[in-house]
Amino acid sequence: MLFGALSIAIGFICALFGLLHLLLALMSDSLLEAQALPVEPQSYVMGAMLYFLLGGAFAWVGTGSVRKKRWVRPLMLTLAWTWLLSGVSVLAMMPGILAGALDPSMTGVALDDAVVGVVKLGLLGVGALFGVVLPALFVLVYQDRYLHMTCEVYDPESAWTERCPPAVLGLSVGLGACGVMALPMSLRPVVPFFGWLATGWAGAGLLLIGAGLCLWLARKIYGLLLSGWWATTIFLTLTGVSTWITLLRVAPVDWYRAMGYPDELLQATALGSTIPSWLTAVVTLLTVVYMVRIRKHFHTAEPD
Numbered sequence: 001m002l003f004g005a006l007s008i009a010i011g012f013i014c015a016l017f018g019l020l021h022l023l024l025a026l027m028s029d030s031l032l033e034a035q036a037l038p039v040e041p042q043s044y045v046m047g048a049m050l051y052f053l054l055g056g057a058f059a060w061v062g063t064g065s066v067r068k069k070r071w072v073r074p075l076m077l078t079l080a081w082t083w084l085l086s087g088v089s090v091l092a093m094m095p096g097i098l099a100g101a102l103d104p105s106m107t108g109v110a111l112d113d114a115v116v117g118v119v120k121l122g123l124l125g126v127g128a129l130f131g132v133v134l135p136a137l138f139v140l141v142y143q144d145r146y147l148h149m150t151c152e153v154y155d156p157e158s159a160w161t162e163r164c165p166p167a168v169l170g171l172s173v174g175l176g177a178c179g180v181m182a183l184p185m186s187l188r189p190v191v192p193f194f195g196w197l198a199t200g201w202a203g204a205g206l207l208l209i210g211a212g213l214c215l216w217l218a219r220k221i222y223g224l225l226l227s228g229w230w231a232t233t234i235f236l237t238l239t240g241v242s243t244w245i246t247l248l249r250v251a252p253v254d255w256y257r258a259m260g261y262p263d264e265l266l267q268a269t270a271l272g273s274t275i276p277s278w279l280t281a282v283v284t285l286l287t288v289v290y291m292v293r294i295r296k297h298f299h300t301a302e303p304d
Helices: 002-026 028-033 041-066 072-101 113-142 145-154 166-185 200-222 226-249 252-258 263-268 277-293
Strands: 190-193 196-199
Touching (some): 002 113, 041 166, 072 145, 190 200, 190 226, 196 252, 200 226
16 A cells, blocks of 8 residues: 555656646747747657656556555556666666766866765766665565465455466566557657668657557467567567667767757757667667567467
8 A cells, every 4th residue: 555655646746747748838939939948849748648648557556556456466566677677777877977967078167076976976876766776666565475465355356467477468568558658759759760760750650650569469468379479579679679770870969869959958968978779789688588488478379
């Protein structure tokens, strides 16, 4: 119940960020005239939709957790593991981001080394707390077998989340979430495509095709179909390779420029060095290993 309430609170905070982005989008005309809005309105609409979706997900599983529903545990573990892996990835990139952001050539101000060290340590600490420690606590709590037994007592009927193994369910839910979240991202599309960045109508088309494919794959994976496993393995591998090749060919600053960030903002920050290609290669390799490990759960026909 405690972590369910915490999840609802996180959902509420996400909703507030969504409202803030929506407000910025509605005030875009006046803010652009005053040069107080560095990014185009479409980006804020996209951000608002993503925050609302994320907030809704946290609120939904949090409410189920407070009510002790047995379907909550695997979904919360999927959400927490995704949150944890994302937090670890961001934390790994933060030293490079902070080194550039606090560089005197970027800030125009020569800060004392001790002050820079304190600022870096503080920001890394906040990133570690909210990106690693907090999701790790969610993972620890919802993996506990006594919590699982408690949910079974309060909700004795078998749940839809138990129709396939947890590792497979996590993949199915993740694919479904990617399919849904690709829709708002098509408002400001920037899609890596084997060495190039697809933007505009081309990028939106790729995202919409990818959204439909992810939703279809989510259904096939949930049904434990071997054809779904093969299609998902190929899709995820090609996506990782495409992103890796694009990171090698296209400078990170061009990614942000394609997202609508003006050159003045790019020159004043360290956004040009925040996307390591090696991280994509590692994630792609781990994804393939993960797919191989869950291969045993899939069949050539829909199980009864």
